[in-house]
Amino acid sequence: MILRHLIAQSLPSNLFSLLLLLSSTVYVTAEDFDCHVTTEGLTWDLTQLKGVQTLSRTRESPPTTMLDELRFSLCDDLPTLEDVAEGDQCFSGTRACLRTKNQKEGYDDRVIAVIPVAQSSSLGPEYKSLTSPKGLSLTFHGASYPSNDPIPQSIQFSLLCADTTDPTFVAYENGTVHVEWSTPSGCSTAEQSPPQEDDKTGDGGSSDSDEKPTESVGSGLGFFFIVLLLAFAAYFGLGAYYNYSTYGARGVDLIPHRDFWREVPYMLQDVVSHLCSTVRPRRSSRGGYIAV
Incomplete structure (x- = not known):
């Protein structure tokens, strides 16, 4: 301990630490x-x-x-x-x-x-x-x-x-x-087992390693909706801040493009009505009379 203390005082701290590391390794x-x-x-x-x-x-x-x-x-x-x-x-x-x-x-x-x-x-x-x-x-x-x-x-x-x-x-x-x-x-624990030769198909075809891994569709769709949600949140947040700082808006007036969002339910109703009228079968007018 005394010898180590004397060496520590006579050598720079980085060099002394390196010597300790080497000694512990050897x-x-x-x-x-x-x-x-x-x-x-x-x-x-x-x-x-x-x-x-x-x-x-x-x-x-x-x-x-x-x-x-x-x-x-x-x-x-x-x-x-x-x-x-x-x-x-x-x-x-x-x-x-x-x-x-x-x-x-x-x-x-x-x-x-x-x-x-x-x-x-x-x-x-x-x-x-x-x-x-x-x-x-x-x-x-x-x-x-x-x-x-x-x-x-x-x-x-x-x-x-x-x-x-x-x-x-x-x-x-x-x-x-x-x-x-x-x-x-x-074998290291990361390898688990001895390496094996690639299995090949009986007709001389390519091995299984040639097959491309299938992509996960579910994870990609979830990522898309997360990005879309974040984009909507940024749109409403920045729009509300703009209306507040520029026009001093309060309450419902903070919603960006407020008139457009008010019309959205009516536009959806018109779209649904149009689809229903298109899919609904038309009744025949055969045998009827036409008023003159």
Whole structure:
């Protein structure tokens, strides 16, 4: 607290606020990561991916074979392995552990490397949305390895928005393990489900996406009447103000074009009478007499 106070006095307020923001972004602990990710206005729920995953790959190096075994857990620390020597596995507090075994026919497997590529003490989760294909890029960090020529370790997950498949150990390069995993959990909450191919008609016609959306007639008609009502209100309001300010009118005399509005009921009556006389069937005068 004292150090922060001294820094705040020696730096401009805007710069000090920026440094605080950066520090709060960089130093993220495992307790802050609950398998719910929000970034770039999108949200992911990764709780369905809980549990330990074990991946492996082999690399031929005659006369031996290298077996890379990757164990990771997105939401919790890895449990210790039973019946495995303490020195042949990652210590407690590890999220992702990479072990390399040397295999040779006629000999027991020999563990030659144990690398904690992600640790809870330095997890520092980093998020980035993927656009093509859609998904989430999630990176965890670990300690440096080895001790004589240290390289910062990390593991990067590419969680793709698609149907569920098993995770794939893609590569281990420059201290970073790359894992690709297709899963519905890779879809943000705005997408809800994995993208599907457009359905097409059986006769090879165009897809449903080609159809134009129908317009809402009701909403357009309601908008028209609202505009018409507002226009009438403005007409009567401005007309009344004009008659009051110009002629000093009061009461009924405030109505603009008062004589016209008085005649409106009679004009409507004439229109209705004319329509009724037009629609009413005419009676025949056959067989009658005409006065001379």
